[in-house]
Amino acid sequence: MAQKFPRDRFDSIPHGIERVGAHRAPARRGAGWVAFGWAALATVVLVAVGIGAVVVFNDRLNFGEPPVNTPTPSPVAAAAPTVAPDIPVTVLNGTTTSGLAARAGEALTAAGIPVGTTANASENDLTETVVYYATPDLEGAARGVAGAIPEADVRLSEQFAQIGTPLVLVVGSDYAAATGG
Structure with missing residues (x-):
């Protein structure tokens, strides 16, 4: 026997709504x-x-994009090569070639540049010949020394200023090759 339940709000469904279950609402537009x-x-x-x-x-x-062209820096004006007769140059041999510092000292003396001491450097496998100057005002004198020595480069180094040597020429294997030694 079927029981009869009283009618409630779930029993009255508006017409036009096709519901299957009690909790399913029609899809919204x-x-x-x-x-x-x-x-x-x-x-x-x-x-x-x-x-x-x-x-x-x-x-x-x-x-694969091409590199961006950056402006090249303007060259820094270098000091003009000069001879400083009151500043002797210390010449150091940075190679294993015997007598190379003395040979470089003779070349400097022939160019009118005073030579103080010639000795062996603490390293003997250097490839570059470099003139080191202790303060910026000695750049011209360092360039004068470099002009008398083939393959020489010029660099500022405060290390030699601390030991009291304002101009130092360190000859490397490039100088030995240039002079045939």
Whole structure:
């Protein structure tokens, strides 16, 4: 026997609604566009994150773009080569070739540059011949020494200023090769 229950609000369904269950409401108009909008927003966010990642890692990746032309720095004016008759040059042999410092000292003396001491350097495997000057005002004198010695470069070094040697010529294997020694 079937029981009869009193009618309540769930028993009266408006006409035109085709419900299958008590909790299912009809789909709203435009509900498909909401899902499409969320998907489009997620796509835009993922693309923006990808572009941002490429920008961050662009320094490490080479995409074959030509290098950017940077302006070249203007050359620094070098001091004119001079001879300082009151400043003797210390000549050091930075190679294993015997007598190379004495030979360089003779070349300096022949050019009118005073030579103080000739000795062996603490290192004997140097490849470059360099004239070191202790203070910026001695650059011209250092360039004068470099002009008398083939293959010589000029560099500022405060290390020699600390030991009281304003001009030091360190001859390397390039000087030995240039002079045939």
